[in-house]
Amino acid sequence: MLFDEIYFYKRAAYKKWLCLSFGILIGICLAVPTQIFLPSLLYAKYDRTGLDDLAKATFGDLTFDDITVDELFIPAFSYNYHKPRFFSKYFKNLDPGTYDKPLWRAVTASGSAPIFFAPAIQKNEYNRTESLIDGGVICNSPSMYAYFHAKFLLQKKGQIRVLSLGTGEPPLEESKTEHDD
Numbered sequence: 001m002l003f004d005e006i007y008f009y010k011r012a013a014y015k016k017w018l019c020l021s022f023g024i025l026i027g028i029c030l031a032v033p034t035q036i037f038l039p040s041l042l043y044a045k046y047d048r049t050g051l052d053d054l055a056k057a058t059f060g061d062l063t064f065d066d067i068t069v070d071e072l073f074i075p076a077f078s079y080n081y082h083k084p085r086f087f088s089k090y091f092k093n094l095d096p097g098t099y100d101k102p103l104w105r106a107v108t109a110s111g112s113a114p115i116f117f118a119p120a121i122q123k124n125e126y127n128r129t130e131s132l133i134d135g136g137v138i139c140n141s142p143s144m145y146a147y148f149h150a151k152f153l154l155q156k157k158g159q160i161r162v163l164s165l166g167t168g169e170p171p172l173e174e175s176k177t178e179h180d181d
Contacts, residue, residue: 055107058104059104071088097126113133120132146164
């Protein structure tokens with residue numbers, strides 16, 4: 001019985017070496033592209049000082065109390081605490097230690113798209129450091145979140161206006177074909 005098992009093992013040994021060689025070849029084929037593209041995923045593509053400087057120059061020392069609209073909703077995501085951060089007048093009054101920030105800080109936190117910019121590092125009133133990244137990580141449609149936030153605050157039917165700023169798309173042009181005449 002033992003001799004039969006040894007015989008079958010030795011007879012199938014070339015198959016094991018063939019499978020091992022094929023596995024090593026696949027590993028090498030996957031390792032080379034990973035080594036090339038992995039550094040581009042680990043480091044930010046652009047320096048965030050330009051983003052911070054532009055936001056500081058645009059908004060200065062404005063806070064949520066200084067804006068004249070009833071409510072402003074800026075989504076971000078706390079990477080190290082795995083929690084959404086919705087900067088608004090409502091949340092600033094609810095938890096001033098976390099949300100009472102200058103407007104430029106909320107804007108740069110919301111604009112810190114992973115891969116493109118490093119996270120916005122902020123300390124709050126509780127001396128906790130947060131790494132804030134783009135709010136699109138958790139809410140792909142910030143307009144929808146802003147709408148539900150407004151519905152929650154109004155608690156009644158009323159007219160809600162949403163201004164959604166984004167990168168946009170070029171307008172579609174109609175193409176004429178020879179059959180359109």
